[in-house]
Amino acid sequence: xxxxxxxxxxxxxxxxxxxxxxxxxxxxxxxxxxxxxxxxxxxxxxxxxxxxxxxxxxxxxxxxxxxxxxxxxxxxxxxxxxxxxxxxxxxxxxxxxxxxxxxxxxxxxxxxxxxxxxxxxxxxxxxxxxxxxxxxxxxxxxxxxxxxxxxxxxxxxxxxxxxxxxxxxxxxxxxxxxxxxxxxxxxxxxxxxxxxxxxxxxxxxxxxxxxxxxxxxxxxxxxxxxxxxxxxxxxxxxxxxxxxxxxxxx
Numbered sequence: 001x002x003x004x005x006x007x008x009x010x011x012x013x014x015x016x017x018x019x020x021x022x023x024x025x026x027x028x029x030x031x032x033x034x035x036x037x038x039x040x041x042x043x044x045x046x047x048x049x050x051x052x053x054x055x056x057x058x059x060x061x062x063x064x065x066x067x068x069x070x071x072x073x074x075x076x077x078x079x080x081x082x083x084x085x086x087x088x089x090x091x092x093x094x095x096x097x098x099x100x101x102x103x104x105x106x107x108x109x110x111x112x113x114x115x116x117x118x119x120x121x122x123x124x125x126x127x128x129x130x131x132x133x134x135x136x137x138x139x140x141x142x143x144x145x146x147x148x149x150x151x152x153x154x155x156x157x158x159x160x161x162x163x164x165x166x167x168x169x170x171x172x173x174x175x176x177x178x179x180x181x182x183x184x185x186x187x188x189x190x191x192x193x194x195x196x197x198x199x200x201x202x203x204x205x206x207x208x209x210x211x212x213x214x215x216x217x218x219x220x221x222x223x224x225x226x227x228x229x230x231x232x233x234x235x236x237x238x239x240x241x242x243x244x245x246x247x248x249x250x
Contacts, residue, residue, distance in 0.1 A: 037066040037075070037197050037243065046070065049083060056087040063088055065198040102199070102247040104234035105192045110246060111225075113186030120185060121173060125166050134158055171211055179207035187246070197243050206242055213238025 034052045035045030038060070045068075047055070055061040056078065063079040078084055135158065177184045182193045182202050194202050194210070202210070217224025217237050224237025235245050 031070070033070045035068045036061060036078075053084065053087050056084060062198050062200075105187075105190070105246045105248055106234055107225075107229040109190045109192065110187075110228060110234075110236075113184065113190050113192065114225075116186035116189060117173070117184045121166075121170055124169055124173075125162075128165060128169075129162065132161075134162055167215075171208075174211045174214070175204055175207045178202050178210065179204035191248055192246050193248075194244055194246050197245065199247075202244060206244060210238050210242035210244055213241040216241070 033046035033048060035043055035047075036052070036055070038044050052061065052067075061067070061078050061084075063077060065078045066075040067078050067081060068075050069081070079088055174184065178194050179202055181188070182195060187193065194207075196202060196206060213224070213236075227236050227240070228234050233245060239245055
């Protein structure tokens with residue numbers, strides 16, 4: 001078998017080695033394909049580079065759309081791929097879902113926004129509890145006559161109603177505000193917005209997914225929120241589950 005090396009005659013190298021190397025390079029290039037995370041949070045592909053460029057021109061892929069190339073081990077924004085620069089350069093800002101530059105919101109600003117939202121939700125719940133005549137805490141006179149499990153049932157029933165109403169208020173507030181405006185009042189105050197991974201609007205469907213993720217973070221002793229402090233992209237557990245992120249709009 002003829003091997004391509006420095007000892008091959010020049011005419012054989014020109015006739016055999018160069019075409020072979022060109023064929024290998026072309027084969028390697030043809031094997032590369034791409035996958036994307038669409039605006040609906042689903043994975044699409046694999047597709048060829050030409051097909052991917054067509055998606056960019058059609059507006060299906062924006063600057064921040066997450067892309068996985070078959071020869072790479074991690075998802076990256078489309079803007080970081082050199083082979084897409086020509087197509088991305090002509091994109092309008094509106095195609096990315098958010099106009100202008102952006103940066104992820106860190107732990108402390110998000111904590112402040114959450115405190116504002118929780119205070120607001122508590123005030124709404126307090127007003128409803130007053131109208132319903134519910135006790136806001138278990139006073140000693142309410143528990144003095146509790147000697148058996150059966151005596152706890154009325155108190156547990158009240159607590160269950162309170163928890164149900166509180167959860168419902170929280171869900172309506174989170175889903176309506178983030179689904180419609182992309183932010184709760186707390187996040188509006190700090191100038192933040194919740195978007196999907198391609199920077200498109202959240203919508204009610206993903207707002208609900210994100211709310212469920214927040215409930216999970218609450219149930220595991222708020223550990224899900226700690227992710228924000230240690231992740232470079234500042235995404236909490238509920239952001240990871242719902243494929244969203246919180247950014248500043250500049």
